[in-house]
Amino acid sequence: MLTEKPKIFAFAGVESTGKSNCAAYLAYSLHGKLIEEFARVYLEENSNQYKHEDFIKIAHGQAELEDQALRSANAGDILVFDTDYIVIYVWSLIVYGSVPDWIEQRILSYGPRVYFLMTPEVEWVRDGLREYPDLKIREAIHQTYIDTLQKFGCVYHIISGDNHSARQLEVLQIARSYLGQD
Numbered sequence: 001m002l003t004e005k006p007k008i009f010a011f012a013g014v015e016s017t018g019k020s021n022c023a024a025y026l027a028y029s030l031h032g033k034l035i036e037e038f039a040r041v042y043l044e045e046n047s048n049q050y051k052h053e054d055f056i057k058i059a060h061g062q063a064e065l066e067d068q069a070l071r072s073a074n075a076g077d078i079l080v081f082d083t084d085y086i087v088i089y090v091w092s093l094i095v096y097g098s099v100p101d102w103i104e105q106r107i108l109s110y111g112p113r114v115y116f117l118m119t120p121e122v123e124w125v126r127d128g129l130r131e132y133p134d135l136k137i138r139e140a141i142h143q144t145y146i147d148t149l150q151k152f153g154c155v156y157h158i159i160s161g162d163n164h165s166a167r168q169l170e171v172l173q174i175a176r177s178y179l180g181q182d
Contacts, residue, residue, distance in 0.1 A: 005111060006073040007032075009175055010081040012090075012149065012156070013118035014141040018164050022116065023082040025168040026175055032078030035069045038062040039083070039091075052096065059088050063106060078179070086115065086154070090144050107152050114178055115156035116171050117145055122162050 009026060011019040020037065027034035038061040043050065050058075062085065069079055085106045092099045120138035149156045157174050159167050 005075065006070070006077040006079050007179060008079045008081065008111070008113035009116065009178075010084045010086070010113050011116050011118065012083070012086045012145050014120050014138045014145070017118035017120055017122055018167055019116075019118050020082050021164065022118070022159070022168050022171050023080050026171055027078070027080040029172050030078045030080070030175060030179070032080045033069060033073070035065055035079060035081045037083040037087075038065050039087075055092070055095070059085075059092075059103065062088060081113075084113075085110075086145070086148060086152070090141065090148055093144060093148075094141060113155070114175070115149060115154050116174070117142075117149060117156050117158050118167070119158060119160040121160065122164065122167075 009023075009032075011023050013019055020040075023036075024034055026032065039058045042054070042058050042061060046054065062083070066081065066084060069081075073079055085103060089099050089103050089107060092103060120135065120142050146158075157171075159170055161167060161170075
C-alpha cells in the first residue's frame, strides 16, 4: 500500500538573506515542522572560528537533524528545512574549494523537495557568525547556489526583493500552490 510522503520545503542562499525567518514563518503558516540549521547552534556554542574538523561535525549534525525529522514525520506532514545539504555543499565549495563525494551522495539521495533560493540584495546583518558582508561576493555565492541547484536537478524558486515581509508572503504563496492550497 502506498503512503503519502511528507511535503518538504528547504531554504538555500548566502548568509543574511532571511532564510531562517522565512523558514519559521512558512512552518508556522502551514502548521509544519521547522527543522533548524545545525551550523548556527554549533557555531554559537563553539565560536565562529571553525576548522575543517568543525565543518565535518556540522555536516554530520545537519544530517542527523534531517534524518530525525524524516524518521518522525507522518504521511502528509509538512517539513520546512531552514537549510540542508545544498548549503553544506556550497559552504564546502566556497571555503575549501572542493566537495567530498559523501556530501554529493547525500544530496542525490534526497526525495522530492522544493527549494527557496534567497537573493542577497537585502541588508547584511552582523551577528558574530556571518562572514560575507560584501555584496559582490554575496552575488557570486548566490550564483554558486544557482549552479548547484541546477547541477542536482532541484526544483527551486528564486525569492528576491529587499522587503522581508514580501519575501515571506511570496514563499507562502508558492508553497501553498504545491500543496494545492492556492
